[in-house]
Amino acid sequence: xxxxxxxxxxxxxxxxxxxxxxxxxxxxxxxxxxxxxxxxxxxxxxxxxxxxxxxxxxxxxxxxxxxxxxxxxxxxxxxxxxxxxxxxxxxxxxxxxxxxxxxxxxxxxxxxxxxxxxxxxxxxxxxxxxxxxxxxxxxxxxxxxxxxxxxxxxxxxxxxxxxxxxxxxxxxxxxxxxxxxxxxxxxxxxxxxxxxxxxxxxxxxxxxxxxxxxxxxxxxxxxxxxxxxxxxxxxxxxxxxxxxxxxxxxxxxxxxxxxxxxxxxxxxxxxxxxxxxxxxxxxxxxxxxxxxxxxxxxxxxxxxxxxxxxxxxxxxxxxxxxxxxxxxxxxxxxxxxxxxxxxxxxxxxxxxxxxxxxxxxxxxxxxxxxxxxxxxxxxx
Ligand code: NAD
Numbered sequence: 001x002x003x004x005x006x007x008x009x010x011x012x013x014x015x016x017x018x019x020x021x022x023x024x025x026x027x028x029x030x031x032x033x034x035x036x037x038x039x040x041x042x043x044x045x046x047x048x049x050x051x052x053x054x055x056x057x058x059x060x061x062x063x064x065x066x067x068x069x070x071x072x073x074x075x076x077x078x079x080x081x082x083x084x085x086x087x088x089x090x091x092x093x094x095x096x097x098x099x100x101x102x103x104x105x106x107x108x109x110x111x112x113x114x115x116x117x118x119x120x121x122x123x124x125x126x127x128x129x130x131x132x133x134x135x136x137x138x139x140x141x142x143x144x145x146x147x148x149x150x151x152x153x154x155x156x157x158x159x160x161x162x163x164x165x166x167x168x169x170x171x172x173x174x175x176x177x178x179x180x181x182x183x184x185x186x187x188x189x190x191x192x193x194x195x196x197x198x199x200x201x202x203x204x205x206x207x208x209x210x211x212x213x214x215x216x217x218x219x220x221x222x223x224x225x226x227x228x229x230x231x232x233x234x235x236x237x238x239x240x241x242x243x244x245x246x247x248x249x250x251x252x253x254x255x256x257x258x259x260x261x262x263x264x265x266x267x268x269x270x271x272x273x274x275x276x277x278x279x280x281x282x283x284x285x286x287x288x289x290x291x292x293x294x295x296x297x298x299x300x301x302x303x304x305x306x307x308x309x310x311x312x313x314x315x316x317x318x319x320x321x322x323x324x325x326x327x328x329x330x331x332x333x334x335x336x337x338x339x340x341x342x343x344x345x346x347x348x349x350x351x352x353x354x355x356x357x358x359x360x361x362x363x364x365x366x367x368x369x370x371x372x373x374x375x376x377x378x379x380x
Contacts, residue, residue: 002212007259010138010149012175015251017240020053020139020179023096024061030135030174032094034064036087038107039098040071043141050141050182051098066090071099071106074273074280076158077120080109087114094135097173100194101145101154101280104138108153108171111136120155124164126364129171138173141182142194143233143246145280146201146254148176156274163274165364178251180243188234192337193281195230195246199333200284202226202253205260207295207302208368215260218252223309225249226333234337263369265291268378270363271356278346285339286346289331296323298371303327353379 014022027035037054044051044067051067058065068083083106087095097107111133113120123129138148147154153166186194202222205215229245236242268291269283296303303323307314310329314322334341357378360366 002210005212005259007214008151008169008172009255009258010173010176013149013251014175014177014179015247016179017181017244018179019177020050020182021057023054023137023139023177024057024059024063026137026175027058027063027094027096028061030094030137032063032096032135034066034090034092035094035096036083036090036092036110037065037067037096037098038071038083038110039067039069039103041069043099043103044069046185049185050139053182054096054098054139065096066092071103073102074156074163074277075102075106075109076156078158079106080113080120080155083107083110084113092134095133096137096139097148098139098141100140100142101147104140104145104147104173105154107136107138108133108147109155109166112153112166112171120166121157121164123166126167127169128166129168132170136173137175137177139177139182142186142190143183143198143243143250144194145197146250146258148173148178149251149254150258152258154270156277161274162359163270165270167364178247180240180247183243183247184238184240186237188237189338190279191237192234192339193279193285195226195233195281196285196288196334196337196339197281198222198246198250198253199226199230200265200288201257201262202249203288203292203306203330204262204265205253205256206306207292207299207370208260208263209370210368211260215256218256220305220309222249222252222256223306225252227309227311230333231336261368262365263291263295264360264366264373264378267360267363267366267369268356270365271360272343272346272348275352275356276347282339282346285334286341286343288334289327292330293327294373294377295369295371296327
């Protein structure tokens with residue numbers, strides 16, 4: 001547990017039904033005269049969807065804008081290069097990201113190469129950015145990665161198939177928007193994948209070596225909210241209460257990992273995502289029970305606490321038995337929202353394991369895992 005720490009999050013975070021209407025005024029307050037809207041084609045095409053509602057608010061406030069809709073899932077270097085070109089060609093002065101983690105990371109990556117040099121691969125790592133990004137706001141539409149409030153920018157190098165992370169306080173958006181009304185139409189499979197990402201992001205910081213008392217409280221509350229609402233949000237997407245609770249969980253888990261870091265689930269999920277272009281939440285969910293079963297011996301008392309937060313009855317059990325209930329509950333959650341158990345489902349091939357294991361151990365998220373593993377253990 002860390003006793004001295006810095007705690008980072010955006011300075012303004014709008015949360016709740018209808019908050020998207022505030023974005024036009026906030027853009028004016030930030031003196032944004034021509035933001036680049038960074039999003040994907042699907043969201044741009046949605047009738048009265050998150051992009052349309054963002055544009056309505058900007059129009060009402062008299063703020064002009066330019067749209068880049070070329071974000072791909074697991075955003076690639078080619079996406080941030082293309083977005084940068086549109087920004088420069090149109091004399092933009094700021095960025096607004098609309099979407100899930102892919103849109104936010106693409107927007108952050110675009111900002112990074114606009115002000116910190118064109119080769120983003122050289123900036124992978126922690127606090128490598130010398131210059132501030134252009135002013136950036138993030139409208140979030142999945143619950144979710146929490147990229148709208150984190151210092152992380154995750155980009156895939158399409159040539160090497162490696163996902164890498166630029167971690168810097170400079171990446172944190174100035175303002176985040178989390179309006180659960182924007183999430184009512186997220187399809188069930190995507191709700192499950194993104195919701196499991198939130199669940200994992202609430203568990204890994206709780207057993208991280210960089211945790212603190214604030215992040216502990218956030219993790220426990222986020223896990224309880226996931227337990228109450230994730231299954232319901234997957235089964236009944238239009239249940240606003242379930243969606244709202246998942247947004248709360250997402251923000252809490254996001255604040256927690258932004259400050260306490262993650263672990264091997266994310267370090268390994270980045271390898272699967274980069275290699276096979278698979279959905280990030282699915283990769284995390286498949287790995288979660290296996291990695292945490294491995295981690296259990298490092299801090300069984302923490303896992304026993306997690307079991308309680310997951311609603312398990314641990315009365316009268318030994319710490320070890322209680323801790324094992326947490327692993328069982330993680331597996332049950334993934335099964336209930338129909339996440340496949342085997343990484344074969346995303347096309348993983350044994351011949352790639354060794355290289356992926358090597359790279360996982362170099363991923364920034366590996367350093368805060370509670371148990372230190374070898375390459376052989378990661379392969380296993
Ligand atoms: P995503 O952004 O790739 O979106 C997935 C799909 O959902 C897209 O096709 C999108 O069009 C659709 N979608 C998004 N919002 C929708 C809505 N409201 N209604 C209907 N469809 C909608 O998925 P994601 O899981 O949010 O982001 C994954 C990316 O984020 C990965 O690259 C991952 O590595 C990264 N990530 C970043 C951080 C960070 O802190 N920067 C943390 C975790 C993960």
